[in-house]
Amino acid sequence: MTTIENGPGTRELAGKRALVTGGSRGIGAAVVRQLLDAGAEVVAAARSATGTVPEGAAFVEADVRTRAGAQTLAAAAQEMLGGVDILVHNAGGARPHEGSSAISDEEWQDALDLNYLASVRLDALLVPGMRERRSGMIVHVSSAVVLTPVAPFLHYTAAKAALENYSRGLALELAPFGIRVNTVSPGRTATPGGEATREQWAEVAARMDATPSRNAVVPLGRDGRPDDIAHAVRFLVSGRASWLTGRNLILDGGEFPMG
Numbered sequence: 001m002t003t004i005e006n007g008p009g010t011r012e013l014a015g016k017r018a019l020v021t022g023g024s025r026g027i028g029a030a031v032v033r034q035l036l037d038a039g040a041e042v043v044a045a046a047r048s049a050t051g052t053v054p055e056g057a058a059f060v061e062a063d064v065r066t067r068a069g070a071q072t073l074a075a076a077a078q079e080m081l082g083g084v085d086i087l088v089h090n091a092g093g094a095r096p097h098e099g100s101s102a103i104s105d106e107e108w109q110d111a112l113d114l115n116y117l118a119s120v121r122l123d124a125l126l127v128p129g130m131r132e133r134r135s136g137m138i139v140h141v142s143s144a145v146v147l148t149p150v151a152p153f154l155h156y157t158a159a160k161a162a163l164e165n166y167s168r169g170l171a172l173e174l175a176p177f178g179i180r181v182n183t184v185s186p187g188r189t190a191t192p193g194g195e196a197t198r199e200q201w202a203e204v205a206a207r208m209d210a211t212p213s214r215n216a217v218v219p220l221g222r223d224g225r226p227d228d229i230a231h232a233v234r235f236l237v238s239g240r241a242s243w244l245t246g247r248n249l250i251l252d253g254g255e256f257p258m259g
């Protein structure tokens, strides 16, 4: 008889404690649902609680862009879960601008804080516990757009590129401690944030001389669904991915074959 361990539909993450930033909607909420379905205990974090926080998850209000927000989250996770085995850095995004010179210092800093430094700060607070336990799984959420950086989003793509590089380095540093670190890079995915950003992008593109907007051709014929990304995260934090670290999984329906 064949026994399938850790297969989909099993409670492969039973006993694991997970923290998901940006877990109130979109990709983050789908990740929260997948981890709950796999048996993990989950804390979702965002700046405000909404009706879309998945049932069964605990919720913490925090702004990940600040050191204080990271400290709030780490303390809450310790108090509610007693530690974190699975950390998914999903909160992210940025507003488009009319070219690189139109991106202010404040916007650059904000993009770096949200899309890069938030992960660095929270990892620094939660990795010591993982090192002590000699186990842990970290997933950083980047973007497939890093592969074709466009003018309105240079602050965003540069911050995500930094995140990818940091994620690879962290994976090498933590591998001897049994901690795996990977990145997922979604292509265009149907979420509230994704749709709003693409609308803003079209408006900005219409005001620019050059047309920076991409007409995405997705070989698989549709935009991504939050679960397309969440299934990959569920796999990466499971025992099925126990020999996988330092990788960036590009989930884009085939849009960026060079990735």
Ligand SMILES: NC(=O)c1ccc[n+]([C@@H]2O[C@H](COP(=O)([O-])OP(=O)(O)OC[C@H]3O[C@@H](n4cnc5c(N)ncnc54)[C@H](OP(=O)(O)O)[C@@H]3O)[C@@H](O)[C@H]2O)c1
Pocket: 021, 022, 023, 024, 025, 026, 027, 028, 045, 046, 047, 048, 049, 062, 063, 064, 065, 090, 091, 092, 093, 114, 141, 142, 143, 144, 145, 185, 186, 187, 188, 189, 190, 191, 192, 193, 194, 195
């Ligand atoms: N959707 C796409 O097409 C796409 C493509 C490539 C990459 N991505 C990446 O995938 C991730 C999720 O994107 P999404 O489209 O699901 O976004 P979304 O629909 O805008 O959801 C973002 C989530 O993050 C939270 N959040 C935003 N800013 C935060 C902050 N400063 N502190 C704490 N929480 C914060 C939001 O809640 P609050 O607003 O209440 O804080 C919400 O829960 C992001 O990293 C994004 O860059 C998305």
